[in-house]
Amino acid sequence: MATETTDAAGVCVDAGGSALGMPQLCADWMPNQIFWLLVTLITLYFVMSRIALPRISAVLAERSGTITNDIAAAEELKNKAAEAEAAYDQALLDARSEAQKIVAEAKAEIQAELDVELQKADAQIAAKTAESEAAIGEIREGAVKSVTAVAKDTAKELVAAMGGTADAKAITAAVNARMKG
Amino acid sequence: MAEEKEGGLVFHPLDQFIVKPLFGDGPVHWYTVTNLTLWMAIALLAIVAVFVLGSRGRAVIPTRLQSIGELIYGFIYKMVEDVCGKDGVKYFPYIMTLFLFILFSNYLALIPMSYSPTSMIAVTAVLGFGVFFAVTILGFVKNGPAFLGLFWMSDAPAVLRPIIAVIEVISYFVRPVSHSIRLAGNIMAGHAVLKVFAGFAALTLVSPVAVFGIVAIYGLEVLVCGIQAYVFTILTCVYLKDALHPAH
Incomplete structure (x- = not known):
C-alpha cells in the first residue's frame, strides 16, 4: 500500500480503516485541523493574556515586593540590634568607670580616716612616751639624790671612824665631784 | 506503509494519525468535532488547570501547581527578554501561548492511545507560517523599508553583498517551512517509530528487544517533546528579534 499514492480526490482511508499514505498530507482533513487549531489558539491566547499571565505576574511582583520589604525590615532590625549592643556596651563601660570611681572614693575616705587614727595614735604614743620619760627622769633623779645622800653619810661615817673630824662642806664637795665623774 | 509480515503481522504505524470524527462516522468537514479537537481541548484544559486553577490562590508562597506555572512563566519571560530585548516583552503572551500549546500537545501525545496534534503538518504549518507572516508584517510596520536592511549586510565586502542578500532572502523564506516541518517531523517520526516497535513486540522472538x-524511544521522545517546544519558541523569539531590530 505504500506504493499507492494518496488519493487526491479525498479518500484518505482505505476500506479496512488504514491510512492511505501519510494522514498528515490528506488535504481533506486540513481545514478541520486548521479550524480547530485556530479555535484552540485564540481561546488559549485570551485565557492566558486575560487571566493567567496577569495573575502570575502580579503574584511574582507581589512576592518580590514582599521579599524586598522583608529584607529591608531585617536590615532595620539588624541596625536596631547593633544600636542596642552599642548602648549596652556604653552602659557597661559607664558602670565600670562608676564602680572605679566609687572604689577610689572609698579608698580615699578610708585612707583619710586611717591617717587621722594614725595621727591620734602617734600623739597618744608620744604623750605616753613623754610621761614615761618624765617618770623615769624623776626616778633617776630620786635615785641620784639617794645615792648622794648615802654617799655623804657613808663618807662622814668613814671619816669619823678613821678619827677625823668630818668637814661637812668638804665631804659634800668631794662627793659631788665624784658623782659627776 | 502497512505491510504483511511473517504471516499476519500487520502494522500501520501511521494509522495513529488518522483524523476521525468523534461522534458518528460521517465525513470530516472543517467544523467536525474530531479526535484532534478532543486532544486540543484536553491540552487547553490542562493548560487552564495549571495556569488558571493553579494560580487561583495568588499565594505569595506558591503551591506546587502554581510553582510549575511560575517556573514556565519565568522561563519563557526570560527567554523573550534575553532574545528580543525589552521591547519584545509585549509580545510575550503570544509566545507563551505558542509554547504552552506545543509543549502540552507534545506531552499529552505521549499518553498511550492519545492523539498528537503537533504531528500534523497542517497544524505546525499554521503555527510556522503564522509566526512568519506576523513577524514579517510586524517588521515592516515597525521599521518601514528599513526592514529590508535585514537582507543587506552592510559590513560585508561590497562585491559579496548582493550574493549574500539573495542567500538571506532565500533563507528568510525557508524559515517557516523548516520551522513547521521540524516540529511535525520530530513528533510524527517519534510516534511512528514507537508504533513500529510496538508492532514487533507482538513477535515472541524479538519482543524483549522491541x-x-x-522504552528507549519513549525516553527519547520525552526529551524531544520538550526540546522541540523549546526550539520552536526560541526560533520564534529570534525571528521576532529580527523584526524588531533588523540591523545586524
Missing part, C-alpha cells in the same frame, strides 16, 4: 526499544 519492548526495550519502546
